[in-house]
Amino acid sequence: MHQIKTICICGAGTMGSGIAMVSAQAGFNTILFDLNGTVLEKAQASIETGWNQLLAKGKINSDDLAQFQSLIKFTDKLADCQADLIIEAIIEKLVAKTDLFRELEQINPLNTILASNTSSISINTIAQGLEHPSRFVGMHFFNPAPVMKLVELVQGQDTNEKVITLLQAICQKMGKTAVVCKDAPGFIVNRVARHYYLEAMWLLAQAKENGEEINPASIDKILTASGFKMGPFQLMDLIGMDINYGVSQIVYDALGQPERLKPSPIQAQKLAEGNLGKKSGKGFYEYK
Numbered sequence: 001m002h003q004i005k006t007i008c009i010c011g012a013g014t015m016g017s018g019i020a021m022v023s024a025q026a027g028f029n030t031i032l033f034d035l036n037g038t039v040l041e042k043a044q045a046s047i048e049t050g051w052n053q054l055l056a057k058g059k060i061n062s063d064d065l066a067q068f069q070s071l072i073k074f075t076d077k078l079a080d081c082q083a084d085l086i087i088e089a090i091i092e093k094l095v096a097k098t099d100l101f102r103e104l105e106q107i108n109p110l111n112t113i114l115a116s117n118t119s120s121i122s123i124n125t126i127a128q129g130l131e132h133p134s135r136f137v138g139m140h141f142f143n144p145a146p147v148m149k150l151v152e153l154v155q156g157q158d159t160n161e162k163v164i165t166l167l168q169a170i171c172q173k174m175g176k177t178a179v180v181c182k183d184a185p186g187f188i189v190n191r192v193a194r195h196y197y198l199e200a201m202w203l204l205a206q207a208k209e210n211g212e213e214i215n216p217a218s219i220d221k222i223l224t225a226s227g228f229k230m231g232p233f234q235l236m237d238l239i240g241m242d243i244n245y246g247v248s249q250i251v252y253d254a255l256g257q258p259e260r261l262k263p264s265p266i267q268a269q270k271l272a273e274g275n276l277g278k279k280s281g282k283g284f285y286e287y288k
């Protein structure tokens with residue numbers, strides 16, 4: 001298997017911008033691609049802010065900053081997406097992902113590794129749309145990518161073992177802890193963590209029915225006080241209602257629609273209203 005020098009990240013939203021930051025900090029030539037120029041500008045600004053915060057805290061020096069800046073390129077042209085490893089972090093829609101991978105296969109050599117950061121779509125299902133599925137793998141970072149240590153490497157039925165070994169080394173270079181998992185609904189974390197969100201929303205619904213005074217902030221306060229870094233409602237706002245609700249729906253359907261995993265109408269309503277969380281300015285909380 002070849003050496004990884006250049007990493008291209010497709011999608012410069014919440015996850016893509018964070019992964020690009022991690023990639024440049026680990027010393028890889030990094031290309032960040034998005035179709036939307038405004039998103040790209042926002043991503044560039046947030047990456048710069050992140051690095052300047054590290055500089056201000058003395059975690060990096062000005063040489064590091066200059067080095068990171070020199071390693072990252074921003075583009076809205078798909079033709080620029082030529083790399084040794086491509087990490088797709090675009091919208092959570094199967095067709096959008098397979099269309100993109102098909103185009104990426106046309107402009108990259110056979111030894112380019114193709115990875116998806118999908119939270120919930122089956123890796124085997126995406127692989128069906130690819131010409132060479134042996135080089136395809138799930139590479140699931142957590143939000144915020146620069147902070148969260150875990151990466152789930154999702155091995156599809158055709159994923160070459162060497163791809164997994166190579167990505168374990170790449171994760172290590174990025175300062176991440178890789179865990180290899182099978183292509184199961186919600187992989188590991190998104191399945192186990194489902195109840196954190198769902199139960200909190202059922203509690204809210206039940207309290208409303210009983211006329212009790214409970215709101216998202218009060219539930220978040222209790223859970224953060226009990227040791228969780230973020231409460232479930234804060235976390236859903238950070239993740240994005242579209243992504244989080246989509247994962248709930250996929251895990252629920254894939255496991256035979258058990259009552260305990262039923263997606264919440266509260267979240268469905270937020271989604272329908274366009275209140276996606278931090279990225280839209282409003283979710284369970286408001287953001288200025």
Ligand SMILES: NC(=O)c1ccc[n+]([C@@H]2O[C@H](COP(=O)([O-])OP(=O)(O)OC[C@H]3O[C@@H](n4cnc5c(N)ncnc54)[C@H](O)[C@@H]3O)[C@@H](O)[C@H]2O)c1
Binds near residue numbers: 013033034
């Ligand atoms: N948000 C999370 O907490 C989280 C965590 C882990 C994984 N993920 C996964 O990461 C992926 C991205 O999620 P996100 O939260 O960053 O989404 P986001 O909505 O913040 O960003 C998606 C970006 O993809 C861009 N895009 C759409 N189609 C494109 C295309 N064909 N080519 C290039 N860019 C395109 C959009 O312009 C947008 O900027 C999803 O698959 C999601 O399931 C999300």
